[in-house]
Amino acid sequence: MRQSMFILVFLFALTFASKSKPDWANKDIRDYNDADLERLFEQWEEDEEPLPEDELPEHERKPPAMDMSNLDFTNPDSFLKxxxxxxxxxxxxxxxxxxxxxxxxxxxxxxxxxxxxxxxxxxxxxxxxxxxxxxxxxxxxxxxxxxxxxxxxxxxxxxxxxxxxxxxxxxxxxxx
Known part of the structure; x- marks a missing residue:
């Protein structure tokens, strides 16, 4: 009786656990499409700490602040620099x-x-x-x-x- 009760509880827990996952998570990894992989990647990235400023790609960095008071607008090279x-x-x-x-x-x-x-x-x-x-x-x-x-x-x-x-x-x- 105990064994059958244990098996019944185990099957119920297994069924309940699989229902808590979204449908795309229960698919075979070989059947994932691009949207499934993107969701998986987003889950992976959720708990990561953001990168420090100096490790970000250049296009994602904040531009350094320009001190407009020291600029010589008569010299275009200094402004470009x-x-x-x-x-x-x-x-x-x-x-x-x-x-x-x-x-x-x-x-x-x-x-x-x-x-x-x-x-x-x-x-x-x-x-x-x-x-x-x-x-x-x-x-x-x-x-x-x-x-x-x-x-x-x-x-x-x-x-x-x-x-x-x-x-x-x-x-x-x-x-x-």
Whole structure:
């Protein structure tokens, strides 16, 4: 009698437990559709703590506060520099003359090292025989790097936010 009572209670509990779950949760995992997987993911994420600000993807971070009182609106570069602070920014740099890809690699590597010695951190990517991208995690550093780069003998020009800055030794700069 006890065994039959135990089996009856067990079956009742098993039936009751399966009824408390939603229908999609009782499906075989192989039969889940996208909506079921999304609900499962939302349940998974419910109890997690939010990520700290510095670990969030860049598009989800709050932009840093800009101090409008210190901005010089007569100088558009200073305004752009402040607006790009804390944001990733790509700068295009062209090498003067007709260098090979290896020569461009060597020259831009020296520039990258010099920038890093000045605490300006940039990733460098060669995109053509005479052109490279410098990617700055803090976009405000791009303008400091620009000042250094346009002073270099092998620098043809630097492009930041579609604004071209000719190198000091380029023909364009000498014509100005």
């Amino acid at each position: 402040q607006s790009k602070k804390g944001r990733t920014l790509m700068t295009f740099v062209s090498v003067l003359g007709n260098p090979t890809k290896e020569e461009t690699e060597k020259i831009t590597s020296l520039w990258q090292s010099s920038l890093q010695n000045s605490h300006i951190i940039a990733d460098r990517f060669i995109i053509a025989d005479d052109r490279a991208i410098f990617m700055f995690k803090d976009g405000a550093q791009a303008w400091e790097a620009k000042e250094f780069l346009i002073e270099q003998k092998q620098c043809k020009d630097v492009t930041i936010e579609n604004q071209v800055y000719p190198g000091k030794y380029s023909k364009v700069h000498q014509e100005l």
